[in-house]
Amino acid sequence: MNKNKLTLKDVAHMLDVSTATISNAFNRPDQLSAAKREEILLACQRIGYHGPNKAAQILRKGHSGIVALVLADNIEYMVSDPVASTFIKGVSKVLHANQKHLLLYSGNVDSIRDVVDFVDGFICYGAPENPRLAHELTKTIKPVVTVDFNLDHRPAINIDNEQAAYQIAKGAIRENDRVAILGLKLIASANTCRIYDSPLLAAESSISHRRLDGYVRAMRECNVSVDNAWIWHIPESEGSFARQAAREVLNSHPRPDTILCMSDIIALELLQYAISQNIDVPGQLRITGFDGIDEAARTRPYLTTVCQSSLTKGELAAQLLLDGATESTLLPFDIVAGETS
Amino acid sequence: MNKNKLTLKDVAHMLDVSTATISNAFNRPDQLSAAKREEILLACQRIGYHGPNKAAQILRKGHSGIVALVLADNIEYMVSDPVASTFIKGVSKVLHANQKHLLLYSGNVDSIRDVVDFVDGFICYGAPENPRLAHELTKTIKPVVTVDFNLDHRPAINIDNEQAAYQIAKGAIRENDRVAILGLKLIASANTCRIYDSPLLAAESSISHRRLDGYVRAMRECNVSVDNAWIWHIPESEGSFARQAAREVLNSHPRPDTILCMSDIIALELLQYAISQNIDVPGQLRITGFDGIDEAARTRPYLTTVCQSSLTKGELAAQLLLDGATESTLLPFDIVAGETS
DNA sequence: GTCATGGGATTAATCGATTAAGTAAATTCG
């Protein structure tokens, strides 16, 4: 049995010293003589006491070494998304290097209450699906770092999405093009659909809306009309949702000349469908993506996209949390001029 | 402030009842009258007490709702591996459905000591890199479920790797073929290399060795000689390691006619390199994979492989842990007759 | 020789709950 149910108190009795001394032997070497410390540590080894109970320490010390990573969607989905999993990788790398533990937390649950008492902080990747959760995150006294969205008074990590979208669009659109946009999470609907009615420049602050702003600015500069009928809403950056939008947009008459996609997954799905329909890319159709996932660089033709490092984001998020940072960070991005525009 | 530092005791004083009653209002409704319970719960809402502190509960109750998922390698790598991340997805799905939390734990750390006191159990995916960790896992009183390897007295989830390897090999090998094997984690080396000296049927119990057993049985039946020089060791199922082995094996003279790969990642890397060298698959070269990842079905030609459901494994692992199962499970597999053999 | 200093260990309060055991009042039952 590894768990011989030995407590600090037991050990103190056995060695005939106070519990404080045992505790100090493990936590504060300067509080006792080196000799006694050695003696105690050795004795503990011998009798099989492996150090103070962590559950008790968490209560008493008020920290656990556990960092919660709050993922926008449910964990199930996020883990298999290449962008998200690369981000997790970055977070995990830095936490591991600092002996912290990683708790995966779903952003579509109601509350952080069942973990807030014992975790040391939150890294929040994308706006949680559940607004109550976001609200609690702004109120907790535990440190919080947000990524790809903003929360009042919390340090955030972002790229300039408006500018990135503007640049990628500006490079792809030609005068008098017909332009369509395959957007991500633009409205609340759980289905892929066109956006007809919702106000285009709503006061939404999500990255998707910032990207939309950038696209629209570029379109206006290119004398392209902006029409909600040519903007699609896709609820998740996932194959089947994207496929539907791809079919709808490519079967529209007249067909767009340029299609701006808010993620590479969407763009790749569109590209694949276009090829299957014998549409020449970029001859008859230009496509841009967003994110710069590895797969986007492997396809033929390879994707024109905005490249941002999810790994860096993850590493930085963890580091800022551990450092107790208060300032937000704006990360750089790269425009990858691929073969699809 | 969400954390107004209210404790059960404070609340008890304010409402002029005992702490036991407050605690019971939250945990054991049958211990007090419905009326009083309502009154207390309402009052708590009003004054902003959001329920018993979780850290204290963990200590007192002895469980936390946290399950540790111990990944064979470092987390950084595992998250981006398609097989592993699908597995995580399955685990997370079931845990989430049961209101449990998921802690990602690296299998290359020394000890589980810093979490064993507060987690409710361990799911162990693949043999941990660190043998001391494996040893601790056999000794702890907390429940443990292992996947793709075995630990004394612990319920395990496996497929019949020997049989699967035998079948896939039997289907691919032709009489008098020259056969090479690209193996995964066959020996301790951190580099891709050929295996010359190590005993072929060593007493190793890893799934890789079981697969090797299956391959060898098939080879013997097909009158194919087994030579350690034609067996490669690849330390991780990762692109660059696989690429090196692919280059080495395809540049060997004479070139093998059939190459058995212990993972799809390896097989796909090999396939890609073979195509780039204008080697006809399956005309001049047959390739088999292992795992059945999605990408293997999307390539042209698509891969002949052993298909096993990582998602099911993950779900089952979590379920067995929660159920306190003690029996091991053998999961079925499918032989996918693809276009590479 | 007295007093201040400080190293080394102890005492006891505390972290924030849960729960077995106890008690007083209300209810049931023959």
Add this chain to the structure above:
DNA sequence: CGAATTTACTTAATCGATTAATCCCATGAC
């Protein structure tokens, strides 16, 4: 009606540590 049982709480021990405050005693200074 009185004993037995239930209901509705309360008391107090406990989970397993940390740490401020305190105490004891050996040195060193004057």
